[in-house]
Amino acid sequence: MSLNPVVADWQKQRVWVVGASSGIGHALAQLLLQKGAMVATSARKTGALVELASLYPEQSLVLALDVANEAEWQSAYQTIAGHWQGLDHLIFCAADYQPMRAWELDTGKAANMVNTNLMGIIYGVGAVLPDMLQRKQGGIRMIASVAGYMGLPKSLIYGPTKAAMINFAEALYLDLHDKGIGVSVINPGFVDTPLTKTNDFAMPALLTPSEAASAIMQGIEAGQFEIHFPKRFTRWLRLIRRLPYPIRFRILAEVAKKS
Template structure:
């Protein structure tokens, strides 16, 4: 069967804008793509961390800004295009996470997580899609999570934002693929980052950011729509999500809800 997207076999000359590149999966993926020969524009709020990620890579573009500042997106995009000559692939990797049960959620905290995880992606899409559609080429990659597959404890705001991103990636593919654009959905399992360091529970199949970056690069090279990993964990989560609600709720309550 043909891949759903154009496989990215070579990164030489590829121009990537990676939003959320200062730490975790984003930083590791940025370095992986830079080593592969791509020109990568690195964006996040923290310029010092971005410079560390870019160190030793002449084709790295350090482009810090606050993704919650809607007015800043256009200027930053124009700056990157001026330096790189354009953008072929935008990777949305910025995320906010706080482990919390539903009764712990605050309105302010929820609004922030929604703005970072979901609202910023819409702002970014509104910024880059007009140019991509005009030329009939390019792609977007949205980093969601297996936490978006179903409602899980401790992900009271994070999980729904990731579910929304999964939905968004699916509809984007339907809209954009006929017009020549690629859409990639990335659903990692547990990856050891500052975000998951907040978890007080055992995380099965925990991976390093470097392993996650290799999995994402491999998925992009294969032209997959959904890139999920590690398979030994994500397949089981998919199966759990396919169960009838009565059985699924019982298993989640027994194995995942803190006693």
């Protein structure tokens, strides 16, 4: 059963990809442009955004944005609304990831992750939702992570930000599904991007950014609420999450020893 309105055609859909300067967001923006969507891209560094936009000048807007800054969200959205009279999809891909064990807790790095990953999407929804509610149409899509499924080694703060995003998306869905607004939470496994470059452990079932982008597009098109991939990896985590704590912790302690 599809929980959201299906997206049959991206042609002329107005999409804002936030966190599009590298990795999954960049691949998504590319794919959307190839499919004929109007694409606004944002990140703090705009070099890669401008380069991509130059290939599709009629379809592109570039807006520098620090997602941890609410005023910048409001102003960037006003620019989009000024050009396109509204927005069909917000796709939030920005994140800060700092691997951390308990004895490495750094509250400054933690605050940055919370402000980027969680406050970022909250400010984003605050910027785009009023117009979507008025038009009774729109889509809010956010990339969380399987790290949000449960406490995992090295995800001391990143994991809780992603768990909170999943919870936020669920609550949004409950409030918005009968108001014409689609909500999707995207939980990828490992993807080969700058974010995971510093991981010093083997990443099973690693995907390329364009494989991840295709999986996300297919999920949105099909109207899925949760889009998780690759299934050969995420199914295991979903199973481990359901185990009683003593068994789950024993398995994860073994994983922690290897990472």
